[in-house]
Amino acid sequence: MSPIDREAHLNRWRQKPLVEKLLLALGMMLLALALKPWPAAALITAVMTGATLIGARVSPRVWLACATAPLGFLTVGVVSLVLRIELNGVSLAPGGIEAAGSLAARSAAGVTCLLFLALTTPTCDLLAGARRVGVPAEIIEVALLMYRFLFILADEVSAMDAAQAARLGHASKGRRLRSLGLVAANLLPRALDRARRMEIGLAARGWRGEMRVLSDRPGTTLRGVSEVAAVLCATAFLGIFA
Template sequence: MSVHVTAVDDAAWAGPWRRIAVGHKVGLAAALVLTALLTPAWPGSLLVAGASLVLMLGPARIRPGLVAAVALPPLAFLVVGALPLAVEVGDGLRVTAEGGLRAAEMLAHGVAGTLAVLLLATTTPMVDVLGWLHRRGIPGPLLEVAELMYRLLFVLLSSALALQAAQAARLGGDAPLRRRFRSAVDGVGTVLLMSWRRATRLQAGLELRGYEESLPTLRPVGRAGGWGLGAGAALVVGIWLACWAVA
């Protein structure tokens, strides 16, 4: 899971959509999410899900394996959440046609909205989103705390991955389960200590840099590129027109 988190961030930094204005991508993702929620499951949610996948795999050039890896956990959660809607409690548990239809509709809306959110997550680094929020008037101290916490999350992940690799090299693949469990318990404390030391060094680096009131970072100059605001608006309008035609 931690590898997926860093892979998503790496894909967002290196992808061709990095140079597109953040506001355009936020607006497109928000419009697709609202469309998935407000239009009928057929064909609205299906069209939103398909459009999100096409954009991620096509213009955004996100690897199919990465899309599948980051989409699988929330999709599994949606499936588990939809199951109770399909089951009726009476003399026993049974699946009804009405309940199955509600579950399928809820699942369709959820899948479409999730893919629309992932479109933003896989194409926009968090630092760009925070910078965009700062330009929208969100207080700087709140955003800097969020940015530092996001950075410390990667510090924790890198520490855990380094410890996991060291334990795998030391224990090998034939260690007893009890020894593995004891090593995992010891590893939790070690990771916390390693993360604390690295966070302390990060704080010292900020102080040496002269940090007082703001944390300036370089921001890419946003531009519409090959997929701008007009193309996103046309896509959303096309989905609404298709839903209206079917209705």
């Protein structure tokens, strides 16, 4: 299980209804797009980061690891807006600092909203919610199978890598590179074989495009929705009049 899935299943807000978490994340994202970048976007970033790290008690190390890549791409985008490269050299672009600040503020707010949803809500809950809003059952089941298959492939790669290490396949850089090539070459046939066996197993069990399981998730409550609405209204008020 990946660190993201582990945090999604073990965080403090794991049992909160999906509707409440979706309302908070998507509501904050809409506010970040609709309101001015300052101070609304900065306030949204702080609120959603606090909700993830303090409210749901997600590991700061996992949160930072997940935020590094999108924030890195954001940094590259900000630099490309601030600087202008010409034949005479590099200079500041007209209005680039303002545009870069707006982009950075809104994008950071959106990233924190998505991280909140990803680190507090398991994939199976998101797909169950998609089923309830009318997404065809076949699409949901294919998504679940693909999600499960990712872990199967990860286990295959880990087993193959451990076997190569036991045979001194990592003794030198050259052997390590050759071992990685062998893993890449053999992973696709193994993946296709596992997928074929999974298909045969589902067909043998009479799969008709829908596999439901019992769920102990609590239903949406008026109190929970009211609390989320209050947070959204307070954030919007501060973002407009602060």
